[in-house]
Amino acid sequence: MRAVANPPAEEICRHTDSYFTRTRRIVERFGDCTVTYAVFMRRPVISAPRIAIDWLRAIRGDTVSIEVMHPEGTVVGAGDPLLYISGSFAELAELETILLQKLGPTCVAAWNAWAMCLELPHIPFLAMDARHCAGSEMADMMAYAAAVGSRAAQAQGAKGFIGNANDATAHWFGTNRGLGTMPHALIGYAGSTVRAAEMFRETFPEEDLTVLVDYFGTEVTDAIAVARRFPDLAVEGRLAVRLDTHGGRYMEGLDPPSSYAVLERHAPHAIRRYRSETELKWLVGTGVSAAAIWRMREALDEAGFPRVRIIGSSGFSVEKCRVMADAKAPLDLVGTGSFLPEIWSETYATADIIAYDGAPRVKIGREFLFRKNGARNP
Numbered sequence: 001m002r003a004v005a006n007p008p009a010e011e012i013c014r015h016t017d018s019y020f021t022r023t024r025r026i027v028e029r030f031g032d033c034t035v036t037y038a039v040f041m042r043r044p045v046i047s048a049p050r051i052a053i054d055w056l057r058a059i060r061g062d063t064v065s066i067e068v069m070h071p072e073g074t075v076v077g078a079g080d081p082l083l084y085i086s087g088s089f090a091e092l093a094e095l096e097t098i099l100l101q102k103l104g105p106t107c108v109a110a111w112n113a114w115a116m117c118l119e120l121p122h123i124p125f126l127a128m129d130a131r132h133c134a135g136s137e138m139a140d141m142m143a144y145a146a147a148v149g150s151r152a153a154q155a156q157g158a159k160g161f162i163g164n165a166n167d168a169t170a171h172w173f174g175t176n177r178g179l180g181t182m183p184h185a186l187i188g189y190a191g192s193t194v195r196a197a198e199m200f201r202e203t204f205p206e207e208d209l210t211v212l213v214d215y216f217g218t219e220v221t222d223a224i225a226v227a228r229r230f231p232d233l234a235v236e237g238r239l240a241v242r243l244d245t246h247g248g249r250y251m252e253g254l255d256p257p258s259s260y261a262v263l264e265r266h267a268p269h270a271i272r273r274y275r276s277e278t279e280l281k282w283l284v285g286t287g288v289s290a291a292a293i294w295r296m297r298e299a300l301d302e303a304g305f306p307r308v309r310i311i312g313s314s315g316f317s318v319e320k321c322r323v324m325a326d327a328k329a330p331l332d333l334v335g336t337g338s339f340l341p342e343i344w345s346e347t348y349a350t351a352d353i354i355a356y357d358g359a360p361r362v363k364i365g366r367e368f369l370f371r372k373n374g375a376r377n378p
Contacts, residue, residue: 002333005070005350006055006137007098009059012059012094012098013094014092014160015096015097015098015107016091016097017096019092020091020093020094020095020096020097021094022032022087022195023093023094024090024093024094027035027089027093028088028090028290032088032089032090033088033356033357034086034087034088034089034356034357035086035087035089035092035353035355035356035357036084036085036086036287036354036355037083037085037086037092037096037351037352037353037354037355038081038083038084038099038347038352038353038354038369038370039081039082039083039084039085039099039103039134039349039350039352040080040081040082040350040351040352040369041078041079041082041104041107041108041265041275041348041350042075042078042346042350043078043108043346044076044077044078044112044124044350045076045082045107045108045110046073046074046076046107046109046110046111046114046148046149046152047068047071047072047073047074047075047107047110047148048072048073048103048107048109048110048144048145048148048149049068049082049083049103049106050072050101050144050148051102051106051109051141052083052103052106052142053068053083053108053142055064055098055099056085056095056099056277057085057101059095060091060092060095063087063088063091064085064086064088064091064092065084065085065086065087066083066084066085067083067085067086067362068082068083069082069200070082071149072156072254073106073148073151073152073217073228075152077259078106079368079369080150082103082107082349083124083368084104084265084354084371085351086355089353090163090319092304092373096293096351098353100348100349100351102141103160103345103349103351104348105141105142105145105166105344105347106141106142106144106145106148107145107196107349108302108341108346109141109142109145109146109149109339109340109341109345110146110148110149110152111149112149112317112318112338112339112341113127113145113146113148113149113150113161113165113339114148114150114152114153115148115149115318115321116149116317116321116334116336116339117153117158117159117160117161117317118153118156118158119318119321119324119325120158120321120324120334121156121157121158121159121321121323122158122159122325122333123159123331123332123334123335124152124159124160124162124240124333125146125150125159125160125161125162125183125333125334125335126161126162126163126164126165126179126180126182126311126335126336127142127143127146127161127163127164127165127173127336127337127339127365128164128165128180128336128337129142129143129146129164129165129312129336129337129339129340130143130164130165130166130169130337131337131341132141132192136168139166139168139169140168140169140375141285141346142339142340143164143170143172143173144169144172144187145339145373146164146172146173146260146339147161147172147173148162149161149339150173153173154201160180160374161173162179162333163175163179164177164178164179164260165178165179165180165335166178177253179271180210181204181207181209181210182196182200182210182211182337183212184212184215184244184295186199186200187212187215187216188215192216192305193211193212193213193215193216193218193222193225193226194222194225194226194229196211196212197209197211198229198365199231199331201230201283204359208233208238208240208241209230209233209239210239210240210241210243210244210311210325211223211226211239211240211243211261212241212242212244213241213242213243213370213375214243214244214245214246214360215253217244217249217252218252219241219243219245219251219252220251220252220253220295221252223241223296223299223300223302224299224300224305226239226241227239227300227303227305227308228303230246234305234308235307237305237307237308237309238307239305239308239350240308240309240310240311240332240333241296241300241308241309241310241311242311242312242313242335243288243292243296243310243311243312243313244288244313245286245287245288245292245314245316246286246312246314247253247287247314247315248286248287248288249282249286249287250286250292251288251289251292251295251296253295254291254308255322256284256285256374258291258295258296258375259283259284259285259289259291259292260284260291260331262284262291262294262295262298263283263284263290263291263294264326265294265335265365266294266327266328267290267294267327267328267329269326269327270283270290270323270326270328271283271284273326278319279319279323282320282323282324283323283327287314287315288313288314288315290313290323290327290329291377293310293324293329293330293331294327294329294330295317296310297310297330303350308313309332309333310329310331310332311332311334311335312324312329312332312333312335313334313335313336315338316334316335316336316338316377317338317339317342318339320338322336344372352366352369354366354369354370354371356365364377
């Protein structure tokens with residue numbers, strides 16, 4: 001895997017916290033020493049250290065020793081060191097800020113992706129996070145995280161992520177191109193959902209077809225119209241409709257009573273348990289609810305298109321996936337960017353030096369970072 005020095009070595013002092021640069025200068029003046037850092041997080045995560053390690057190696061090469069305590073893709077408990085990094089204090093001091101930036105968010109996003117896949121183990125996922133990222137560096141980190149979380153879930157029997165939405169980060173999923181067909185803008189340009197599907201088919205005749213059906217608020221009508229326009233694709237299972245109804249309205253044909261009625265027919269247990277307001281919304285409320293997905297499945301089957309697939313998008317977080325699983329929502333794929341960390345403070349990784357020239361020493365309260373060999377502050 002390629003290692004990218006971002007920022008490059010000569011720019012590190014401009015991107016790190018100034019007190020680390022001052023520390024380097026003090027250490028250079030009064031004498032260097034060998035230190036060991038313990039790097040940890042305050043919440044459970046999935047280990048996803050590769051980007052951080054690749055950057056560190058690109059900057060310092062083999063002059064540092066890196067001990068990965070938890071292999072990539074494994075669960076790490078809160079406060080449990082992910083890495084021990086040893087080397088020259090003068091050479092490591094300025095790297096802490098940037099190293100932590102590249103570690104914490106990936107580990108939390110990997111945890112979220114892993115948890116989502118396990119909530120819906122029989123449904124594949126597509127990573128659609130790029131446009132929610134703060135630039136290409138974050139997009140690369142988040143795609144890597146989704147891939148790590150996905151592989152961890154696949155090891156437990158889940159289908160996991162089958163790819164992502166852009167070419168630049170597709171390599172993390174073992175492919176060279178992004179997946180996806182059309183945004184809402186194309187349907188607005190075409191003037192109708194069916195015409196947008198026709199345009200796509202004429203331009204990409206060999207591709208499977210996934211059509212957004214919520215642009216005009218006539219999801220069921222447009223889904224059936226597209227299936228009738230492309231009956232060969234519908235019969236072959238190469239046609240899918242993507243539900244992305246926004247939270248300000250119900251899907252075509254639904255309202256509160258009819259939404260409850262849909263789930264009463266298919267998953268009555270799901271609405272008889274205690275639910276928070278948010279969970280009820282995901283079940284029978286506006287937007288892409290479990291009732292909406294079930295109603296779309298009913299309508300397609302009734303129209304003679306049982307092999308037309310349904311793709312759900314719009315806010316599929318870990319919690320929403322859990323509700324969809326409980327309602328047995330008949331999804332064929334989930335497109336999501338909601339594995340991105342929602343509470344950014346949870347992504348804060350921390351590094352503490354635990355030894356100076358081999359002598360164990362750490363600030364009071366962080367003794368749990370010592371290696372499990374009985375070492376204590378002198």
